[in-house]
Amino acid sequence: MKNKYVFILTLTIVCSLLLSLASEGLRSLKEKNIEIDKKKNILNAIGLNTTSLSNLDIDKYFIDNIDTLIIDIDGEINNVLSIPNLNATENNQTGEVRYHNGGFEYLPMYIDKSKSVIVLPISGKGLWSTLFGYFAIDSNNCSTVKGITFYKHKETPGLGGEVSKKWFQSNIVGKEIYKKDILNSVKVAKAG
Numbered sequence: 001m002k003n004k005y006v007f008i009l010t011l012t013i014v015c016s017l018l019l020s021l022a023s024e025g026l027r028s029l030k031e032k033n034i035e036i037d038k039k040k041n042i043l044n045a046i047g048l049n050t051t052s053l054s055n056l057d058i059d060k061y062f063i064d065n066i067d068t069l070i071i072d073i074d075g076e077i078n079n080v081l082s083i084p085n086l087n088a089t090e091n092n093q094t095g096e097v098r099y100h101n102g103g104f105e106y107l108p109m110y111i112d113k114s115k116s117v118i119v120l121p122i123s124g125k126g127l128w129s130t131l132f133g134y135f136a137i138d139s140n141n142c143s144t145v146k147g148i149t150f151y152k153h154k155e156t157p158g159l160g161g162e163v164s165k166k167w168f169q170s171n172i173v174g175k176e177i178y179k180k181d182i183l184n185s186v187k188v189a190k191a192g
Helices: 002-025 027-046 055-065 160-164 166-170
Strands: 066-072 087-090 097-101 104-112 117-125 130-138 145-152
Touching: 002 027, 027 055, 027 117, 027 130, 027 145, 055 066, 097 117, 117 145, 145 166, 160 166
Parallel strands: none
Antiparallel strands: 066 104, 087 097, 097 104, 104 117, 117 130, 130 145
């Protein structure tokens, strides 16, 4: 009976050690995959098809074409901070994510110089969870929607989960946020 418990304890310790080593050893690969996934979603919001792009192609496109910008609440550009310096806090009731550093609130932006597009991170409450995504608008008029993508949510497949589908996202492309300098916004409503 005693040998059985020693075996279980030894097996538990060895497995825990192996899992910890694997987790630490693969940490940089995991972080790189998260970074590439984020970049893919930003490029998808811009309207690029990333399915045929390699990770190197995505990194190269970002280096060549995408500028990151951080603005404060007053609309002033912050040249000191970078996006990884920002801490994100989610409001669990509204799903709104606020980015802050040192007690000040900021908004990260991605600007595609080659396509004249501004990409903003978005979030909001769905039925079951918070939806996270990126929203792209034309940088020339700051009104025409260029694209939208959602990369994280826990909505029901076939219902709320349809926000991740191309057919849903393409319905918003080309819409105008402003009409005659009046905020029109983009509305999504259930049919009928």
